[in-house]
Amino acid sequence: MTTLDHSPDQARSGWWPFAAAAFAFLVAMMGTTLPTPIYALYEQQFHLSQFMITVIYAVYAAGVIGALLLTGTWSDQIGRKPLLFAGLALSLVSGICFALSGGLWGILLARVLSGLSAGLFASTATAAVMDLVPEGQERAGILTATGVNMGGLGLGPLVAGAVVQYLPDPMLTPYLVHIALVILAGLAFLTVPETVARADHPDLAPQRPTLPSEVAGVFLPAALVAIAGFMVTGFYSAVVPSFLADPMGYHSHFLVGFVAGFLFLASTAGQILADTLPGRSHLKLGCVVLTLGVLVIAAGLWAETLWGLLPGTLIAGLGHGLAFRSGLGAVGSAAPEARRGSTIALYFTISYLAISVPVVLVGLAGLLWALKPVSIAFALLSALLSLLALWRIRGRD
Template identity: 50%
Template sequence: MTDSQGNDSRRAGTFLGAALAFATTMIGTTLPTPLYPLYQQTFGFSQLMITVIFAVYAAGVIAALLITGRWSDQLGRRPLLFAGLVASALSDLVFWHADGLGMILAGRVLSGVSAGIFTGTATVAVMELVPASWERYGTLVATAANMGGLGLGPILAGVLAALFPMPLALPFIVHLILAVVAVICVWRAPETVDRPERIRLSVQKLKVPAEVRGVFVPAAIAAFAGFMVCGFFTAVAPAFLGDELGYTNHALIGFVAGVLFLASTVGQMVQGRLPETGRLPIGCAILLVGVVIVAWGIAGAQLAGFLLGAIVAGVGQGIAFRAGLGAVAAASPDEHKAAVVSTFFVVAYVAISVPVIGIGLVGSVLSLNATGLAFDGLVALLCCVALVLLLKRKKGQAA
């Protein structure tokens, strides 16, 4: 083996290690999803409280994104990755020993902080560590680590809860072990940033310049709709499967919740093969079809419809999100790009949290079935609005 081959091999190892750390952190953020019915039984939580528990995660994500979003450029990638893994491990410990609402809320916030740190920092770190011979796979691996990790979390927890004792502890113990492995991977990875002599830490500002709004608004609406569906499946799907469809197997609940994110990964991977101007409309259209199928599954109490809808909606969400993010970044002036992209992510994480609290509130008055159908109708309406705006913009450009 030549020196260059050996260096490339070592770089591939650190690259995959960074991707593993990224995936591990994202797994931890969706780990509680199939366990929510158990928390309800153990602590007597209402469905509204379950949606609140889920939503505080997004508050942690948004806070970390805004506060630490630019810190890795100053402090280096590795310190921020270590901080994210520490937050993830602390979340595991808190959930493992949770004895009530306060600790569960704290665990979710810590989980959100870990995701907020990793969303920006780990994506850049993975791209920077990719070996030359693997360069074309860098974005693909970063995407798979992010969304794939989110999808594997519920599946892992569901299987462990269904097959082994201590269902409210074992998933977090297993994840804690994975987090230790991730720390070792980050420890072995080289730093890719040269620290400036004078470190300036600042909070990321939110901004959408006037010249970007024509691109930003339809992309943000599509992202909002897609992340609403993500929030629905990770926060409320367990209750629908149990209360409305009669399925209480934790492995099944985890699979249904996780398959949406795995499908989103596929959508993000294939969007580059679509015509550039058609990516976002195609994603919106597929997402619209997906939520219609989900509505059919809810109305007819059909597991097949619920599952098929999750897959189709996930593919559409993945295409629309990556296409929208790319369009927004491309349309933004360099001096405002970070602020615009951060604003886009904040819109997405507001969508994953606030609407599901609305489901909890409405669901306390109406049936979950009626609430779910209304929610699907709102997502479908947003998809249609985004499609109309995109078509108008396309006609305006062609004129």
């Protein structure tokens, strides 16, 4: 294995490399949810159905999973920076494709590229941020990694919703804003040192992510609650915008962006809250709070009231943040350093399967039944999975 031109301690000697990596992570994840409040315009402009909107969302998740499965082990062998620069480049090209898109196929291509970018960032940037955290501040590393992930996902629809609502060219301007941010993030990331020595003979063949035996005990409950929580995030990104319009009757693009972004920002707050709680309570408490929030969401959907939906969004987001921060932290900390990237890739692969597959099933069910009962059933299923995760945690304890 070759040597680095600096020591790991030098790479972790200051806040700037850590902050630059976190900013790049934030910007990349913003791009993945940026189209959420624009979907209604695509429906009108290109005469798309709700099912096709869920397909557009799902091909993004397919890109994420494909990148995770293909490159999940690469950053442990060739370094973090090559993959993260590739992720920024894909995010940039995705924004250009969205800006120039003239129909369904252009949107699908842009979403796949966005998914590939997110897949490269999901595991690699998490590991990079944890690598670069200044010495003695390791707790800040996992909190920042999970916080900028969810915070970026929340800022995407918020920023896009405001731009679409109040600025001209609503199908172009949001992407121009994001393209500028990607360029800025790339320039900042040029100054970040590499933290992983490149292997002399890296094996870049596609590999199935495997679970180290040291991680098995904490992985199952973390994965179960991740499935429950990410089902909800997928639902908010792909289905809730349509539900707000019909049957609720809300057509504000800013409101759509706010509701979708609110869930992710509440999740970020939950992760910050998790850092103040006793270590063993995070995952268990996250399951309880997530279950409660999803049940409130189901009640809001049934009553068709925004004032029922918003409290559920806040509670579910807090629960998701508590559980996600705890689960990722436990998985990342338990994994051997040499296999941290691939182990985190497996965790994110499961999470993005939960984001995509159930939402497509909701779209298919919507062809047969009304969106309201389908949405309520989806929420109840998510609550059931969260309770299953809680039961598994209690059994382990």
